[in-house]
Amino acid sequence: MRIKQQVITFIFLAFIFGFAIVGLVMKDREFSDMENRTLAQSPEVSTENILNGDFQSQLESYMSDQLPLRDKLYSMKVDIERLMLRSYQNGVYFADDGYLIQEYKESPQTLRNVQYVNDFAKKVDVPMTFMLVPTATAVHSDKLPAGCLNDDQMETVKKVQSQLDEKIDFICPYEQLKSAFNGVENDDVSPVFYRTDHHWTAWGAENGFYALMKELGKEYDSKIIGNLDYHTINAEFYGTLYSKAPSAVQKADRFMAPTHNGGVYSVEFAKEQEDPHTLVGMYDLTKLETKDKYATLFGGNYSRFTIHSDVGNDEHILVIKDSYANAMLPYLATVYSTIDVVDMRYYHMEEKTVSELVKSEGISQVILLYNVDFFNSDNNFLWLD
Amino acid sequence: MLFSSNVFLYLFLPLCMLTYFVVPRKLKNFVLLVFSLVFYAWGEPKYVLIMLASITVAYITGIFADKSRYKEKAVLKARFAMITAIVWNLGFLFFFKYTNLFIKTANDIGGFGIKALEIALPIGISFYSFQTLSYVIDVYKGEVRPQRNILNLATYVALFPQLIAGPIVRYQTIEEQLTQRKESFELFSDGVRRFTFGLAKKVILANSAGALFEELSAMSNDKLSVTAAWLGIIAYTFQIFFDFSGYSDMAIGLGKMFGFEFLENFDYPYISKSVTEFWRRWHISLSTWFRDYVYIPLGGNRCSKGRHIFNIMVVWSLTGFWHGASWNFMGWGVYFGVLLLLEKFIWGKGLVKTPKAVQHIYALFFIVLGWALFAFDDTDKLINNLKNMFGLGGLPLINDMTVSKLLSFAVMFIVLVIASTPLCRWAGVKIKAKSTVAFDAVQTLAILALLILSAAYLVSSSYNPFLYFRF
Numbered sequence: 001m002r003i004k005q006q007v008i009t010f011i012f013l014a015f016i017f018g019f020a021i022v023g024l025v026m027k028d029r030e031f032s033d034m035e036n037r038t039l040a041q042s043p044e045v046s047t048e049n050i051l052n053g054d055f056q057s058q059l060e061s062y063m064s065d066q067l068p069l070r071d072k073l074y075s076m077k078v079d080i081e082r083l084m085l086r087s088y089q090n091g092v093y094f095a096d097d098g099y100l101i102q103e104y105k106e107s108p109q110t111l112r113n114v115q116y117v118n119d120f121a122k123k124v125d126v127p128m129t130f131m132l133v134p135t136a137t138a139v140h141s142d143k144l145p146a147g148c149l150n151d152d153q154m155e156t157v158k159k160v161q162s163q164l165d166e167k168i169d170f171i172c173p174y175e176q177l178k179s180a181f182n183g184v185e186n187d188d189v190s191p192v193f194y195r196t197d198h199h200w201t202a203w204g205a206e207n208g209f210y211a212l213m214k215e216l217g218k219e220y221d222s223k224i225i226g227n228l229d230y231h232t233i234n235a236e237f238y239g240t241l242y243s244k245a246p247s248a249v250q251k252a253d254r255f256m257a258p259t260h261n262g263g264v265y266s267v268e269f270a271k272e273q274e275d276p277h278t279l280v281g282m283y284d285l286t287k288l289e290t291k292d293k294y295a296t297l298f299g300g301n302y303s304r305f306t307i308h309s310d311v312g313n314d315e316h317i318l319v320i321k322d323s324y325a326n327a328m329l330p331y332l333a334t335v336y337s338t339i340d341v342v343d344m345r346y347y348h349m350e351e352k353t354v355s356e357l358v359k360s361e362g363i364s365q366v367i368l369l370y371n372v373d374f375f376n377s378d379n380n381f382l383w384l385d
Numbered sequence: 386m387l388f389s390s391n392v393f394l395y396l397f398l399p400l401c402m403l404t405y406f407v408v409p410r411k412l413k414n415f416v417l418l419v420f421s422l423v424f425y426a427w428g429e430p431k432y433v434l435i436m437l438a439s440i441t442v443a444y445i446t447g448i449f450a451d452k453s454r455y456k457e458k459a460v461l462k463a464r465f466a467m468i469t470a471i472v473w474n475l476g477f478l479f480f481f482k483y484t485n486l487f488i489k490t491a492n493d494i495g496g497f498g499i500k501a502l503e504i505a506l507p508i509g510i511s512f513y514s515f516q517t518l519s520y521v522i523d524v525y526k527g528e529v530r531p532q533r534n535i536l537n538l539a540t541y542v543a544l545f546p547q548l549i550a551g552p553i554v555r556y557q558t559i560e561e562q563l564t565q566r567k568e569s570f571e572l573f574s575d576g577v578r579r580f581t582f583g584l585a586k587k588v589i590l591a592n593s594a595g596a597l598f599e600e601l602s603a604m605s606n607d608k609l610s611v612t613a614a615w616l617g618i619i620a621y622t623f624q625i626f627f628d629f630s631g632y633s634d635m636a637i638g639l640g641k642m643f644g645f646e647f648l649e650n651f652d653y654p655y656i657s658k659s660v661t662e663f664w665r666r667w668h669i670s671l672s673t674w675f676r677d678y679v680y681i682p683l684g685g686n687r688c689s690k691g692r693h694i695f696n697i698m699v700v701w702s703l704t705g706f707w708h709g710a711s712w713n714f715m716g717w718g719v720y721f722g723v724l725l726l727l728e729k730f731i732w733g734k735g736l737v738k739t740p741k742a743v744q745h746i747y748a749l750f751f752i753v754l755g756w757a758l759f760a761f762d763d764t765d766k767l768i769n770n771l772k773n774m775f776g777l778g779g780l781p782l783i784n785d786m787t788v789s790k791l792l793s794f795a796v797m798f799i800v801l802v803i804a805s806t807p808l809c810r811w812a813g814v815k816i817k818a819k820s821t822v823a824f825d826a827v828q829t830l831a832i833l834a835l836l837i838l839s840a841a842y843l844v845s846s847s848y849n850p851f852l853y854f855r856f
Contacts, residue, residue: 004825005574008832012577013402015836019395036851056392056427063391064847073841074848080838084796090848147789 022068029066033291034243039065075246082247087145089245095143098251099195100241104137106151107376111163116381117368118165123355123385129169130368131212132157132375133200133324136193139177153372160375168368173211180207194253197239198373199294202230202256205327212328213335216365220335228258233283237293255293257283258330263310265333270304282307282330297326303346307339317365318358320344320384325369344380353385386427388635389587389843397424405643406568414540414563417643421543425509432507439477440539443517446470447532450525463525470521474514481506486710509549511707513542515674520556522678529557537563546639550632552650552670559645566644576641578832583634585835588842590804591627593797594620597790602760606773610780613787614773618757620794623801625756626655629668655805658744659736660724660751671707675700697729698722711762720758724751 031038043049043058050056067073078089087094088103095101121128137144138153157172164170177192180203184191192204200208206225213220237255238246265282269275276299278286284299298305301323316338319325325341332339340361342354358366386393401420408416426433448454449466485501492499520541523529532538541563547554601609601617633650640647654666664672683696698719705718728736736744757774761767772778803809817824 002570004829005570007829008574008577009570011829011833012581012836015840016394016399016402019840020399023395035849037849051430053428053430056386059396060390060392061847063395064844067391067395067840067844070844070848073837073844076838077841077845080841084800086793086797088793147785147792149786149789 019068023063023066026066026068032065032071034071034246036240036243036292071246075248078245078247079249087147092241092245093144093148094245094247095140095145097143097195099136099140099143099193100245100250101136101140101144102198102241102373103148104135104150104153104373104376106156109379110156110160110376113375113378113381114160114163116384117168118163120355120384121165121167124358124366126358126363126366127169128167128366128368129171129212129216130164131171131173131208131215131370132160133208133369133371134172134174134177135198135200135371135373138174138372139181139192156372156376169215171211171215173208176207176211177204180204194237194239194241194255196237196242196250196253197294198241199239200324200327200371202258202327205324206258206331209328209331212367218335220331224260224263224334225331227261229261230256230258232259233257233285233288233296235288235293238291239294240292243291255288255296257296257327260330260334263334265310265330266308267298268306268308269302270306271302274302274305276300282333294323294326298329298341301326301343301345303348303350304340304342307333307341309333309337309339311335311337313337315365316340316361316363317367318342318354318361318363319367319369320354321367321369322371322374322378324371324374328369344383345378348380348383355385386424388632388639389584389839391843392427393424394840394843402642414537417545418536418540418543421540421545421548424545425543425548428508429505432510435477435481435507435510436513436543437539439474439513439517440535440542442473443470443520443542444532444535444538446473446521447524447538450521451531452525452527467521467525470518474518478510478514480504481510483710486712490712506710512551512553513548515553516556517542519553519674519678523555523557529560532556532560532563544640544645546636546643546645547647550629550636551668552633552636552647553674554647554670555674558648562645568642568644572641572644572646576638576643578638578828579634579641580638581832581835581839583631583636583638584839586627586631586634586804588839589835590801591624591631592842592846593794594623594627594801597794598624598760601790602766602770604786606769606778606780608784608786609773609778610782610784610787611773611776611778612783613790614770614778614780616787616790618753618760618770618774619798621760622655622753622756623798623805625759626651626805627801653805653807655749655752656745656807657748657752658741659728659733659748660721661728661733663748663752664721664725671704675704679703694726697726701725708759709762713758713762713764713767717755717758720755 028041029039030041040058040061042062043055045055049058064070081089082094091103093101093103117130134153134157137150141150144150154172154174157174161170161172177200181192191201192207193200209220234254234256237253238250239253242250259281267279267282276284278284279299282298283296285296287293287296287299292300307329311334313336315336317332317336318340319329319332320342322343322345329339329341340357340363342357344354347354352360357363386397388394397420401416404420405413405416422433425436446466446469450463450470452460452463455462481504484504488499488501491497520529520532520538524531532541541554541556541559544554598617598620601613601620604613630651637647637649648670650668650670652666652669654663657663657666680696680700683699684692685696686693688696701718701722702715703718705721706715708714708717727733736747739747757771758767761770769778773780776782813824813828816827
């Protein structure tokens with residue numbers, strides 16, 4: 001009896017003192033790869049801070065953010081709730097075949113964004129194509145668990161298409177992605193969409209690329225595409241959706257990106273301060289060592305950069321895009337000698353508006369490339385001018 | 386500060402324990418007092434002054450409320466001291482808690498346009514006012530001796546385990562413990578058990594049930610169904626029980642760790658077979674407080690039937706109103722007052738003759754319905770929700786959203802139901818009868834597992850990943 005009392009006492013003291021002491025000794029983390037955000041740092045002690053309560057609430061965030069085993073504890077909570085048959089966690093559904101699929105709710109922002117795009121089209125007099133890519137939420141909707149409360153992305157796509165200015169050529173590669181997936185027998189490698197990330201895979205992007213080329217009536221060199229090497233850039237990958245719902249039993253993805261042996265590609269950043277200086281061709285291989293492997297593609301997202309390739313033509317296009325485009329750009333670069341790439345999340349109040357850029361750079365084709373989820377929620381389209 | 390916070394668990398509590406168990410006996414109460422004041426000041430430092438003032442008033446009036454210090458004819462002085470304590474405590478409680486409600490109500494009725502005061506409710510004032518009040522009244526009644534050492538009295542009032550959410554610990558319960566208590570492995574480990582169960586009740590069960598209620602109660606009528614309205618209020622029924630009783634468990638557990646033994650506050654209220662029984666099992670320290678300091682002084686049941694009914698209604702209106710500055714709380718109290726009267730005078734005798742299952746369903750129906758009155762302090766929402774529950778809102782009986790929620794919370798509900806009953810305790814007794822070793826092992830492992838799980842749930846509230854990097 002007495003031994004039991006001592007053991008319980010010890011367990012409790014070890015618990016509270018353990019977290020206290022390890023938390024004190026351990027070096028604070030600045031950034032959480034898992035959560036993709038900066039973590040709270042130790043708060044400043046001052047009479048004013050204490051009297052108005054800021055110190056107290058900051059200390060709680062600090063201790064919570066810097067708690068030893070934080071990510072493991074969270075992952076444990078996710079698994080306990082999975083055991084209790086909860087199929088939803090933090091905006092993510094646990095779908096069949098190990099897929100994590102994002103929740104989708106249509107927002108009024110979509111139609112506002114269509115309006116911004118229409119207004120932009122009036123200012124540009126070169127051909128414009130808008131590719132809106134459905135995410136796994138739509139393409140793999142049959143994998144979702146019973147009782148999901150998602151809105152239908154294809155309804156959103158229809159709305160966008162019907163509201164879009166006639167000048168803009170619209171394409172949604174839903175069928176192509178669907179049949180690309182159905183054509184695969186062994187889906188161990190997450191063919192079209194990553195299981196653990198909200199992006200499409202290289203192969204998903206490749207199929208998007210075929211659909212886009214067909215829509216533009218553009219030839220591509222199928223020999224080059226067929227001979228791309230996927231072994232050089234190839235690593236185990238736990239993506240953003242895994243971060244939101246980290247389960248210990250989750251299977252890893254493989255991140256792959258195409259290498260065109262013999263092709264010469266270079267990326268030029270419009271702003272010197274954005275250049276990470278770690279790009280080799282189109283890829284930042286240092287990112288393969290980090291958690292966010294998708295950022296290997298161009299090193300992430302920037303306001304504007306230009307891809308130069310040794311394709312023997314002088315076609316200069318502009319791609320206005322979100323991160324989905326990053327996986328398709330390597331394919332586009334085998335077709336166009338110069339691709340200007342603009343991300344409206346960061347291209348704010350620049351020297352030239354996007355439409356001015358189209359004129360001054362002699363752009364012959366504008367491509368808008370977005371996924372439905374992003375187009376439905378992003379509020380940076382007002383900068384598109 | 387909340388028990389269910391990282392600062393409390395991994396900073397405040399380790400420091401407090403370390404200091405408390407290192408210092409000599411003489412200083413232990415002082416250490417507890419200092420930590421309690423820090424604990425109290427954590428959320429709103431300035432309100433410590435109000436509590437200290439209340440302690441001082443209780444100390445002085447307590448000494449002068451002691452009848453034995455006066456000669457026969459001067460006992461009026463003792464009465465005066467007691468009345469001073471009552472006026473002070475109730476005055477403060479009313480000023481901080483109810484002033485703005487009365488201003489708002491006056492404006493709503495008379496359109497006076499009086500500006501609301503900028504006062505925030507000092508945390509725990511409802512609890513410690515009742516404690517100091519009962520102390521002085523008990524001194525006056527001669528049930529306890531006045532505390533001559535203000536540090537001991539301050540330790541009693543400010544004692545952090547029970548400071549902000551009860552139980553309402555009476556001075557007579559811990560009078561002796563204040564000066565002569567003995568910490569032991571037995572008490573400490575028992576305290577750990579209670580604290581851990583309470584913590585798990587709060588952060589795992591109450592928060593999960595609460596999340597479902599929050600989500601459903603924020604939904605507009607076009608998304609809801611009749612079943613969802615019930616589901617929401619049932620989730621609230623679990624949330625409030627596990628939140629509140631979890632807090633009481635943590636308080637009792639922490640008390641034990643420091644050598645105090647408080648009285649029980651909850652006794653499986655949802656297994657009651659009548660509303661009367663429910664109130665014997667729910668927030669016991671509050672209902673006994675009202676019984677001893679309001680109901681009995683009013684004459685209790687030793688009076689005419691009319692007066693008896695009046696006494697019951699006064700007690701239950703006040704009990705309801707104590708829960709918060711909003712009329713729906715008083716309505717909730719009146720609702721229970723009426724039900725108790727009906728059980729006492731109309732159908733109580735008939736009820737006990739029905740099958741047990743009927744009695745349980747009867748009691749739970751009125752308890753859950755009571756929470757539907759309690760949960761919304763916005764009258765429009767309250768009425769809308771009641772309409773939805775009884776199919777008057779034109780909602781479908783059930784819809785996809787409801788099915789989805791039922792599916793994903795089914796297991797959680799089973800856990801909630803089991804945890805609301807003495808099933809685990811009963812299983813424990815069975816195991817213990819077969820093998821004490823097995824029981825000890827299971828209980829010890831359960832404590833370890835629940836501590837770690839609670840830490841995991843606690844951290845999850847701040848776990849917040851972004852798809853895109855946040856600058």
